[in-house]
Amino acid sequence: DAGITQSPRHKVTETGTPVTLRCHQTENHRYMYWYRQDPGHGLRLIHYSYGVKDTDKGEVSDGYSVSRSKTEDFLLTLESATSSQTSVYFCAISERDASTGELFFGEGSRLTVL
Amino acid sequence: QKEVEQDPGPLSVPEGAIVSLNCTYSNSAFQYFMWYRQYSRKGPELLMYTYSSGNKEDGRFTAQVDKSSKYISLFIRDSQPSDSATYLCAMTRSTDKLIFGTGTRLQVFP
Numbered sequence: 001d002a003g004i005t006q007s008p009r010h011k012v013t014e015t016g017t018p019v020t021l022r023c024h025q026t027e028n029h030r031y032m033y034w035y036r037q038d039p040g041h042g043l044r045l046i047h048y049s050y051g052v053k054d055t056d057k058g059e060v061s062d063g064y065s066v067s068r069s070k071t072e073d074f075l076l077t078l079e080s081a082t083s084s085q086t087s088v089y090f091c092a093i094s095e096r097d098a099s100t101g102e103l104f105f106g107e108g109s110r111l112t113v114l
Numbered sequence: 115q116k117e118v119e120q121d122p123g124p125l126s127v128p129e130g131a132i133v134s135l136n137c138t139y140s141n142s143a144f145q146y147f148m149w150y151r152q153y154s155r156k157g158p159e160l161l162m163y164t165y166s167s168g169n170k171e172d173g174r175f176t177a178q179v180d181k182s183s184k185y186i187s188l189f190i191r192d193s194q195p196s197d198s199a200t201y202l203c204a205m206t207r208s209t210d211k212l213i214f215g216t217g218t219r220l221q222v223f224p
Contacts, residue, residue, distance in 0.1 A: 004157075039136075039214060040122070040216060042120075042200065042202065042214045042215055042216035042217055043158070043204075043214040043216075045211055045212075048211065058211065090158075092157075092159055097147075097206050097210045098146075098206045098210060098211050099145075099146050099206055099207075099210075100146075100163075101147075101148035101160060101163045101204065101206070101212065102148055102160055102163070103158075103160065103212065104159075104160075105157030105158050105159065106157050107155075107156060107157055108155070108156070108157055
């Protein structure tokens with residue numbers, strides 16, 4: 001299994017509070033991604049990174065920010081959580097760009113915003 | 115209209131059946147096609163990868179791409195209870211981001 005660790009795995013928080021999810025990899029892969037998965041919508045890309053300090057937006061980036069100060073860590077921050085951000089969040093890594101299709105996913109972080 | 119459409123199921127079949135899972139898409143620029151398998155409460159894992167049109171076989175799994183119809187399929191032969199999972203199709207143009215289908219939940223009963 002690819003070395004990807006997401007933390008926390010489960011979190012319940014209240015509307016308006018900040019939340020940070022962490023993704024840590026031990027594979028030294030260049031690309032890192034944050035997805036959310038919701039019923040009826042599948043996996044949707046929030047943000048991704050193609051190198052240290054190099055990040056870009058995905059299709060559902062509003063309300064989220066990311067940072068990557070080290071190759072191994074990719075942080076996803078919800079500045080002020082809303083109930084619509086209740087979801088399962090997956091981190092993924094890949095050695096090369098998306099055309100190879102070979103993304104390795106973490107176990108997911110289940111976030112509930114009350 | 116979504117770029118990638120996939121029937122959510124659930125699809126329930128007896129052990130040993132041949133399973134057909136499908137996705138349609140609207141963007142004719144897609145060239146790279148994948149199938150991911152996701153077990154309950156786990157992250158997705160890559161199952162099959164196909165470039166452009168044609169078939170690709172790996173054990174009991176066959177991936178098929180028909181670019182003229184904008185249609186991709188995954189066939190599972192001799193299905194097993196351990197194949198019970200959600201299957202997601204995914205595709206991309208080149209170095210662009212992957213677009214995922216919503217997933218089809220498959221249940222194989224003994």
